[in-house]
Amino acid sequence: MKITAVYPGSFDPITNGHIYIAERAAAVFDEVIVSILVNERKTSAFTVEERCFMAREALGHVDNITVDSFNGLLIDYVRQKHAGVIVRGLRAMSDFEYEFQMALMNRKLAPEIETFFIVTDPKYSYVSSSSVREIFHFGGTVEDVVPDVVYEKLKGRYNAGR
Ligand code: PNS
Numbered sequence: 543m544k545i546t547a548v549y550p551g552s553f554d555p556i557t558n559g560h561i562y563i564a565e566r567a568a569a570v571f572d573e574v575i576v577s578i579l580v581n582e583r584k585t586s587a588f589t590v591e592e593r594c595f596m597a598r599e600a601l602g603h604v605d606n607i608t609v610d611s612f613n614g615l616l617i618d619y620v621r622q623k624h625a626g627v628i629v630r631g632l633r634a635m636s637d638f639e640y641e642f643q644m645a646l647m648n649r650k651l652a653p654e655i656e657t658f659f660i661v662t663d664p665k666y667s668y669v670s671s672s673s674v675r676e677i678f679h680f681g682g683t684v685e686d687v688v689p690d691v692v693y694e695k696l697k698g699r700y701n702a703g704r
Contacts, residue, residue: 547571547627547658548620550612553578554586555692556597557674559666563631566660568604575623576601580613587675592695600689617652628657633667675700 547567553560553576560576567574576597580590588596590611597609612619620628628648630641645657669687678684678696685693 544572545627546573546575546623546625547629548575548577548616548623548625549629550577550579550616550619551630552581552584552586552671553593553597554671555588555593555674555688555695556600557666557669557671557692558687558689559631559633559662559669560597561600561689562663562666563629563660564601564607565604567629567658568606570658571627571629572606573625574604574607574629575625576607576609577619578609578611580611582613587699588695596689596691596695599691615651617648617655620655621652626655628655630657630659631662632659633662633669 547570549564549567551560564574564576578590578593578597586593594609594611601607601609616628628645630645632638632641641659648655648657666687674684674688674692675696679700684696688696
């Protein structure tokens with residue numbers, strides 16, 4: 543049986559930590575859909591089109607990964623895609639409580655869908671999209687934690703006003 547997994551998130555922007563999780567998921571499941579949340583209630587640094595573009599560029603080397611966007615409830619989207627699995631990455635214990643609650647809530651809403659956690663590489667355990675944006679904004683080094691396409695976009699975005 544072919545298993546499709548959805549790896550959802552804000553990906554604002556995608557980091558090497560996300561790429562690591564997506565690659566590992568692609569080694570386990572037949573198809574992985576990296577799905578970017580369109581959240582009208584939350585302001586994002588990059589538009590959904592920009593986030594999709596960066597994710598596609600960064601993951602183009604993996605045949606069984608596609609990039610998409612979604613709005614509304616995650617479980618509705620997962621069902622619509624006929625996917626049986628939600629993939630989430632875990633960096634540290636501090637992620638666990640939020641992820642545990644979300645997995646249980648999603649299981650209550652859709653008992654047939656499994657949440658599958660993949661533990662990050664320790665070298666990405668401190669990397670988050672928000673810290674990348676902030677560090678870059680204040681002149682710190684982020685080249686080694688984001689793909690080239692994101693680094694270029696960050697330069698375009700935050701250097702414009704310098
Ligand atoms: O990268 P993030 O911001 O931690 O991802 C969170 C995401 C997108 C997975 C979560 O907010 C989500 O699934 N939102 C869609 C709305 C939904 O289904 N909410 C109920 C989850 S319990």
